[in-house]
Amino acid sequence: MGINIELKETADYLCDYTFNFHWHNQTIDPGDKIPFQENTRYSYSEIVEALKAGDDIHIKGDVGKNFAYSMGADLRHFGGSGDAEKAGNIFVDGNIGPEAAMGMVSGSLYASGEIEEPFGNIIEVLSDIEGYRKFRSITDIACNGPGNDTLVSNEYNSSDRTLILNDGLLRGTIGARCYNPVKIIVENDTHNGTGVLMKGGTVIVHGNAGMNTGSHLYGGKVAIHGSVGEFAGAYMKAGVLAFHEAKGFIGAGMAGGSIYSKKKAKTSSPAAKVKMKGEDSALMRKLMGAGRVESMLYNKYEVEEEKEKFMEVRMRDGSIVMRRID
Incomplete structure (x- = not known):
C-alpha cells in the first residue's frame, strides 16, 4: 500500500x-x-x-x-x-x-x-x-x-561506531534522539538543535553551532569547539554540553546534567555556576582537546540547589532562633 x-x-x-x-x-x-x-x-x-x-x-x-x-x-x-x-x-x-x-x-x-x-x-x-x-x-x-x-x-567506521560528517553541508538537529554509545564528528559548523533529545553517544562539532544546542538533552555528550546560539542546554535533564562561548543565555528550565563553557556564560533559572573538580577538568581535556591548565579554567553550570529557607523566631526570653521553613 x-x-x-x-x-x-x-x-x-x-x-x-x-x-x-x-x-x-x-x-x-x-x-x-x-x-x-x-x-x-x-x-x-x-x-x-x-x-x-x-x-x-x-x-x-x-x-x-x-x-x-x-x-x-x-x-x-x-x-x-x-x-x-x-x-x-x-x-x-x-x-x-x-x-x-x-x-x-x-x-x-x-x-x-x-x-x-x-x-x-x-x-x-x-x-x-x-x-x-x-x-x-x-x-x-x-x-x-x-x-x-x-x-x-562522509565516513563511517564500524569498528568504533564513528560517523564523520566532512562534506561541508550545514545541518540541524544532528544526532537527534541518539540512543546508542556511538560518536558523531562534524568537521564544520552546524545549524540549530545539535544533539536535541539525545539519550546516549557523543556529538563533537569542530566549529560553531546554532540555537537550541543540547536542548532537551536526556544523556550523552555534546561538545562544540566554537560558539553556541541562544537557548543552549534548555530543558536538559541529563548528559553533558560543552562549548567555548555562548551567544545568549544557557540552561533555561534545565532539570539535570552539566554545562561547561570556556568563557563565562549568562544563565537562565535554574542554571547556576558551580565549582569545577578534577574529573571535570579531565572531561574537558577529553571532549574539548583542552590543555591541562586550560581545562581547569572552564566554567561549570548545573541546576542550582534549592537553598533551605529559614525564618526568624523571637523567643520569650528575647533570643532569636532561625527555624527552617518546610
Whole structure:
C-alpha cells in the first residue's frame, strides 16, 4: 500500500510528525486537509499514519518548510514513548525546502529535485532507485550502521561506531534522539538543535553551532569547539554540553546534567555556576582537546540547589532562633 499526492503549488508541513508543533502553535490540526492537492483529499495525519505503518508516500510537486519533521519518532506529546520507531519511505518528484527532516530518526527520503540547505538530520547514501537521490537519518546510521547502503560522502567506521560528517553541508538537529554509545564528528559548523533529545553517544562539532544546542538533552555528550546560539542546554535533564562561548543565555528550565563553557556564560533559572573538580577538568581535556591548565579554567553550570529557607523566631526570653521553613 501507499499514498500518492500531486501538488499544484508548494505545500508546507507534509510528513511532519509534529504537525507544526501543534501543541504550541495550533496553526494546523492533524485532521486538516493538505492544501493544493490535485484530485485527492488527504489530511496531514493520514500521511503520517501511513508512514508509521511502513507505507510509502509518493509526492509529485515541490514541498516547503517543516518537511518530514521528527519522522520516525514516537512523540511523547501524542502519548508515545519518545523513542525511535520504524517508518516507511517518502518519494518526492520535485524540490524540497530548507530544514527538511529536522529530527528525523528512521525511514528513507528519496528526492528527484534539489534540497535546500540547511539540511536536517539526514545524510546521503547511494540510491537504489534510478532518478532519485536517497537520504537516511544520521541517527539511524550512527546507531545502527549503514547496513546495505553506502555513504555518498562522509565516513563511517564500524569498528568504533564513528560517523564523520566532512562534506561541508550545514545541518540541524544532528544526532537527534541518539540512543546508542556511538560518536558523531562534524568537521564544520552546524545549524540549530545539535544533539536535541539525545539519550546516549557523543556529538563533537569542530566549529560553531546554532540555537537550541543540547536542548532537551536526556544523556550523552555534546561538545562544540566554537560558539553556541541562544537557548543552549534548555530543558536538559541529563548528559553533558560543552562549548567555548555562548551567544545568549544557557540552561533555561534545565532539570539535570552539566554545562561547561570556556568563557563565562549568562544563565537562565535554574542554571547556576558551580565549582569545577578534577574529573571535570579531565572531561574537558577529553571532549574539548583542552590543555591541562586550560581545562581547569572552564566554567561549570548545573541546576542550582534549592537553598533551605529559614525564618526568624523571637523567643520569650528575647533570643532569636532561625527555624527552617518546610
